[in-house]
Amino acid sequence: MIRFDYRRPTSIEACLELLDLYQDKAKLIAGGTDLMVELRADDEKLEHVNMVIDTTHMAALKFIEVEEDVLHLGPGITHEEIWENPFLQEYAPFLCEACHSVGSPQIRHAGTIGGSIGTASPASDPLPPLVALGATVVLASVNGTREVLLEELLLKPYITDIKANEMILSIDFPLLNPEAGFGFVKLGRRKALAISRMNVATYVELDETGKAVDVRIVPGSCMPTAVRISEAEAMLLGQVPSYELHQAIGEKVAEEMIKVTGRRWSTPYKEPVIASLVKRALNQATGVKDDD
Amino acid sequence: MTLNMVVNRKPVSVEIEPYARLLDVLRTQLKLTGAKEGCGIGECGACTVILDGETVDSCITLAASCEGKSIETIEGISDGDQLHPVQQAFVEHNAMQCGFCIPGLVLSGKNILDKYPEADRERIVEAISGNLCRCTGYKQVVDAIEDAKDKIDE
Secondary structure (H helix, E strand, O other), rough: OOOOOOOOOHOOOOOOOOOOOOHHEEEEEOOOOHHHHHHOOOOOOOOOEEEEEEEEOOOHOOOEEEEEEEEEOOOOHHHHHHHHHHHHHHHHHHHHHHHHOOOOOOHHHHHHHHHHHOOOOOOHHHHHHHHOOEEEEEEEEOOEEEEEEHHEEEEEOEOOOOOOOOOEEEEEOOOOOOOOOOEEEEEEEOOOOOOOEEEEEEEEOOOOOOOOOEEEEEEEEEOOOOOOHHHHHHEOOOOOOOOOHHHHHHHHHHHHHHHOOOOOOOOHHHHHHHHHHHHHHHHHHHHOOOOO | EEEEEOOEEEEEEEEEOOEEEEEHHHHHHHOOOOOOOOOOOOOOOOEHHHHHHHHEEEOOHHHHOOOOEEEOOOOHOOOOOOOHHHHHHHHOOOOOOOOOHHHHHHHHHHHHHOOOOOOHHHHHHHOOOOOOOOOOOOOHHHHHHHHHHHHHHO
């Protein structure tokens, strides 16, 4: 176990001052479901850490609010709280599904959405739907606040653009049409406690003629970070959803994945599986009959 | 540093290291050895306790974070010699072999019935999905929790 000192600031201002003082020697703890494991394993990326700043008590980080069609999600909200929230179940059902598939009940009771962003695991479940929602992250430091698109904040596996003296204050996204289609499909080794081998979040909005006017496809555990695959989204835009089209789009996503990651030992497995998951997530979002 | 919390309805105050895990404080300082260390990384659920009404893995819970919080362990759920209905049902259904995972399974079962007294089988199965048992399989466990649901109602 890495040994560290501990502070429990009672306000955001006090927390920011501590972060500014300790910089990269400090880590924020929220649920601790990732950090505690890494600290205990003497993870080398934490070897310089000697201070843990606790945010679990901060009520100012726990909110789910709507203001002028923008949802503000507090970083201290747990995965379980997202899953159980009736408003989110209506407006972002794929985010609820994704949060519900994280770890186990014990992990979901402790783990937070802000922690998921901070950890930036390439196998994260909540990140693909948050990217599909077009979420922006509000970051604060002693010097002020800034907003960054989540998709741009995620730089590499486990690496974000969050500076050492910054903390997440809010995760914001414009509300999408709740009548449109949402999909989330995950492949894990078992239902509970499975870290995603791969997952996909999809959103498809149709016009009155049944043609797609807004398409978002975000695979997880395929690319280094969760990103929208615009080349694949373009294939559905202006078209009427169909099984065959979704199949072709799935193959396109697999092709884009290989362009970025190259052919690896896992590619013969990942290529057909991601194609199939994308097809299924699009079928789910559009009500097209899926394979039995 | 001093940690103040309520454990099994009694206020306790203990001197801890800032990097102590809740599991170690419970087992070595408070001598509550019902919570077990299995995997140590939050996957097996043998260390499950109830923290402010929700199950957590105490092996990955920072003890210092529990300041002012209420913790329930397996030692605190029976009433004297009277077992909790979930414990009693585990006995009646032979829902255990080696027993290592049982404190965690019982607490996950108790917690879901506290939160959802009408929990159906599907919800019970999900509630124990973070508790691994390598002896019994899970049928007797789920049967026991379902059975306890009716006993709590009585």
